[in-house]
Amino acid sequence: xxxxxxxxxxxxxxxxxxxxxxxxxxxxxxxxxxxxxxxxxxxxxxxxxxxxxxxxxxxxxxxxxxxxxxxxxxxxxxxxxxxxxxxxxxxxxxxxxxxxxxxxxxxxxxxxxxxxxxxxxxxxxxxxxxxxxxxxxxxxxxxxxxxxxxx
Numbered sequence: 001x002x003x004x005x006x007x008x009x010x011x012x013x014x015x016x017x018x019x020x021x022x023x024x025x026x027x028x029x030x031x032x033x034x035x036x037x038x039x040x041x042x043x044x045x046x047x048x049x050x051x052x053x054x055x056x057x058x059x060x061x062x063x064x065x066x067x068x069x070x071x072x073x074x075x076x077x078x079x080x081x082x083x084x085x086x087x088x089x090x091x092x093x094x095x096x097x098x099x100x101x102x103x104x105x106x107x108x109x110x111x112x113x114x115x116x117x118x119x120x121x122x123x124x125x126x127x128x129x130x131x132x133x134x135x136x137x138x139x140x141x142x143x144x145x146x147x148x149x150x151x
Contacts, residue, residue: 006035030134033128037123053101059112061109088106
């Protein structure tokens with residue numbers, strides 16, 4: 001079999017991301033899934049960062065909506081049932097550089113709510129790693145263990 005490769009390279013305004021995986025007959029489907037999920041997470045997060053929304057403020061808003069709630073579908077339904085479209089729009093619009101990016105702010109809010117409740121409509125790398133501990137999932141470069149503890 002000819003060697004194949006999954007590759008993602010980005011170099012944009014100081015953001016650099018390189019994700020590569022050489023694929024051969026020994027490469028497992030799980031390794032391919034992990035690399036694709038990693039690409040989606042990196043690119044998706046950067047897309048939100050560059051979209052003209054205040055991701056920090058939206059994340060804080062989502063944390064207020066999910067505070068004290070545990071992972072459960074009932075809690076997810078409760079959070080979404082409590083959201084009133086006019087209130088959400090009033091909260092999110094100031095977090096947008098332009099009104100036209102409001103749908104992106106909504107998408108990020110939904111993303112954050114799911115993440116806060118640890119219910120993922122995408123392949124989460126931490127969950128994937130717990131299912132397949134034999135698959136090596138690389139951490140982002142520059143990550144310092146215990147960095148939060150020092151702050």
